[in-house]
Amino acid sequence: xSGVTQTPKHxxxxxxQRVTLRCSPRSGDLSVYWYQQSLDQGLQFLIQYYNxxxxxxxNILERFSAQQFPDLHSELNLSSLELGxxxxxxxxxSVGGGPLWQEQFFGPGTRLTVL
Amino acid sequence: GESVGLHLPTLSVQxxxxxxxxxxxxxxxxxxxxxxxxxxxxxxxxxxxIRSNMDKRQGQRVTVLLNKTVKHLSLxxxxxxxxxxxxxxxAENSGGSNYKLTFGKGTLLTVNP
Numbered sequence: 001x002s003g004v005t006q007t008p009k010h011x012x013x014x015x016x017q018r019v020t021l022r023c024s025p026r027s028g029d030l031s032v033y034w035y036q037q038s039l040d041q042g043l044q045f046l047i048q049y050y051n052x053x054x055x056x057x058x059n060i061l062e063r064f065s066a067q068q069f070p071d072l073h074s075e076l077n078l079s080s081l082e083l084g085x086x087x088x089x090x091x092x093x094s095v096g097g098g099p100l101w102q103e104q105f106f107g108p109g110t111r112l113t114v115l
Numbered sequence: 116g117e118s119v120g121l122h123l124p125t126l127s128v129q130x131x132x133x134x135x136x137x138x139x140x141x142x143x144x145x146x147x148x149x150x151x152x153x154x155x156x157x158x159x160x161x162x163x164x165i166r167s168n169m170d171k172r173q174g175q176r177v178t179v180l181l182n183k184t185v186k187h188l189s190l191x192x193x194x195x196x197x198x199x200x201x202x203x204x205x206a207e208n209s210g211g212s213n214y215k216l217t218f219g220k221g222t223l224l225t226v227n228p
Contacts, residue, residue: 002158033214043159043204043218056214090158106158 003027004107006091012113018079021110025072025093031055032074033094033104034066038087049074050097078112086114123202125223134192134226138205138219143186145207150179150190153221154201162190162203192224200226 003026013019025032034046036059045058049068060066063081068074078085088109094102128134140148146167151159165172165179165188172179178191188205202221209215 002160004158042220045214045216045218048214058215092158103161103164106160108156109158 002105002107004091004093004105006089006107006110008110009108010111010113012115013081014115015081015083017081017114018077019081019112021076021078021089021091021112023074023076023091023093023107025074025091026105029093029095029105030072031094031097031102031104032068032072033092034060034074034076035090035092035106036087037090037109038084041087043090046076048097055097081114083114086112088112123221123223125225127225127227128195130195130197130226130228132195134190134195134199134224136190136192136203136222136224138188138190138222140186140188140205140207140219141217142207142209143183145209147208148179148181148188149206149208149216150177150188151204151206151218152199152201153204159204195224195226197226197228200224 005024007022030051033048037043046060047066048056052068063079066076090109092104092106094104096102149164150162152162153159163174163177163179170181176193180189204221205219
């Protein structure tokens with residue numbers, strides 16, 4: 001158990017819908033990272049937040065957005081869902097946010113299925 | 116991005132043997148490399164890392180080798196155990212102080228008892 005929690009474990013929805021995935025980092029960690037893992041694209045970095053502010057952006061679509069709240073939990077919002085958004089979404093957390101590398105601890109993931 | 120999933124490279128070894136998993140990275144400017152292990156149904160787990168100013172780093176039963184000349188990274192697992200069975204990913208950070216992590220194609224390691 002990494003100490004990172006994600007809810008829900010599974011989510012099934014329809015195309016065009018909007019969903020919110022939630023992540024609680026390890027106690028004391030200030031950074032949260034979101035990743036998408038799909039069969040065709042592999043594991044891809046989406047976005048990083050550090051202490052409530054966006055720190056780095058990866059391959060995140062405009063239909064997706066994230067935020068980190070004062071209590072440091074984070075939410076990833078996915079809208080106008082398409083079949084291709086079906087994937088595992090992982091959250092990870094680390095103590096700091098850079099510039100030196102910080103070991104990341106991954107949560108168990110949320111499996112999103114878009115029908 | 117690179118493909119994972121149904122067409123993962125696979126490596127099958129006998130328990131007790133040493134395993135070597137290879138990874139070719141893409142960006143010669145990458146300065147930090149990490150190996151992750153992902154067991155079925157779980158998130159990736161950090162194994163070992165190495166900075167670009169090193170060519171070898173050892174951990175407990177694991178060694179990472181970095182060859183910058185040919186942009187190649189390898190993970191060696193000594194005395195492989197059934198619990199080592201998982202998908203192994205290498206990752207490179209090409210953003211310097213700005214986080215820009217790119218994951219390679221995973222390798223499925225199966226350890227036969």
